[in-house]
Amino acid sequence: MKIFTCQNCGQLLHFENTVCMRCGRPLGFLPSRLALSALDTGHGTVTAMADGSRWKPCANSSQALCNWLVPFDSAEAFCPACALNRTIPDLSVLGNLERWQALEAAKRRLLYALYRLDLPLTNREEDIEHGLGFDFLADAADGTPVLTGHDDGLITINIAEADSAERERRRLELGEPYRTLLGHLRHEVGHYYWDVLVRDGGKVDAARAVFGDESEDYQAALERHYQNGAPPNWAETYVSAYATMHPWEDFAETWTHYLHMVDTLDTAASFGLAVEPDTDDPSLSTEIGFDPYRARNFDRLVKAWLPLTIAVNSLNRSMGQPDLYPFALTPVTVEKLRFIHDLVHAAGGGLR
Numbered sequence: 001m002k003i004f005t006c007q008n009c010g011q012l013l014h015f016e017n018t019v020c021m022r023c024g025r026p027l028g029f030l031p032s033r034l035a036l037s038a039l040d041t042g043h044g045t046v047t048a049m050a051d052g053s054r055w056k057p058c059a060n061s062s063q064a065l066c067n068w069l070v071p072f073d074s075a076e077a078f079c080p081a082c083a084l085n086r087t088i089p090d091l092s093v094l095g096n097l098e099r100w101q102a103l104e105a106a107k108r109r110l111l112y113a114l115y116r117l118d119l120p121l122t123n124r125e126e127d128i129e130h131g132l133g134f135d136f137l138a139d140a141a142d143g144t145p146v147l148t149g150h151d152d153g154l155i156t157i158n159i160a161e162a163d164s165a166e167r168e169r170r171r172l173e174l175g176e177p178y179r180t181l182l183g184h185l186r187h188e189v190g191h192y193y194w195d196v197l198v199r200d201g202g203k204v205d206a207a208r209a210v211f212g213d214e215s216e217d218y219q220a221a222l223e224r225h226y227q228n229g230a231p232p233n234w235a236e237t238y239v240s241a242y243a244t245m246h247p248w249e250d251f252a253e254t255w256t257h258y259l260h261m262v263d264t265l266d267t268a269a270s271f272g273l274a275v276e277p278d279t280d281d282p283s284l285s286t287e288i289g290f291d292p293y294r295a296r297n298f299d300r301l302v303k304a305w306l307p308l309t310i311a312v313n314s315l316n317r318s319m320g321q322p323d324l325y326p327f328a329l330t331p332v333t334v335e336k337l338r339f340i341h342d343l344v345h346a347a348g349g350g351l352r
Contacts, residue, residue, distance in 0.1 A: 099162035150191035190255030
């Protein structure tokens with residue numbers, strides 16, 4: 001995620017900002033331009049200072065704190081991100097509003113990356129059976145749990161994941177080094193893109209050669225994984241323990257890590273970061289002077305990613321925090337990431 005600046009005063013802005021903290025100018029995100037713009041407001045419309053175009057607030061601007069805008073002459077009330085919602089939590093329940101706001105903030109970051117990569121995306125109105133959509137649900141009153149997952153384009157997230165304490169409890173219970181809302185969304189949308197880019201894109205045989213045969217019984221694989229766990233040497237060939245469960249999960253986990261890599265490198269590039277440690281090992285130095293979203297050369301991404309993760313992990317440890325990226329890439333997992341990179345760039349023709 002790159003950084004933005006206020007067109008009115010030059011203040012540094014972040015993706016979620018709704019107002020400039022220096023000049024007080026309201027801000028809005030222009031989805032079709034992937035730009036955060038200072039706004040001139042009045043008479044129910046807003047004008048983007050970035051290009052003079054006219055917009056209106058998303059219908060979720062108040063409750064969901066959505067700062068995405070809708071074209072002024074559009075009949076749509078919701079921005080492209082909020083329009084993907086099929087079900088939102090019961091906001092009369094204490095705490096659900098804050099959980100929903102956190103989910104929506106993560107979803108907007110996810111969609112920004114998908115738009116930057118120019119990946120194909122249809123919603124449930126355009127394709128009621130296979131389009132991308134979201135159900136944000138709570139466990140039933142009788143205790144029946146909502147399972148986070150993907151089903152033919154519909155992504156379900158248990159809103160308990162938006163509660164930091166509950167998410168940390170589940171992370172520890174499952175022995176995971178990393179568990180975030182954005183990570184969940186990136187993982188589940190990976191299943192959607194397996195359908196769109198692999199299954200429907202004629203890439204099944206190529207994917208099987210890298211991730212294994214996805215026709216293996218999924219339920220049996222799931223039960224085996226939760227009974228026996230990951231094999232002892234899993235880290236040699238998988239990006240995470242969960243990726244060992246089934247080829248679909250291996251693909252989705254690798255997809256997730258690819259988005260982690262590209263978006264984090266984009267932030268680093270936006271800040272002009274360079275890594276030059278006091279060492280004679282040249283592989284630990286990098287200068288990220290390129291757009292990671294448009295990098296055709298996958299090796300260029302890896303060459304920048306490894307030094308950056310070592311640096312940020314060291315910074316986190318200095319603050320008494322766990323590693324920001326608690327994973328290690330091996331030659332096998334790098335080749336899996338290369339598959340995702342090639343798949344994305346083949347599908348995203350006009351990368352933005």
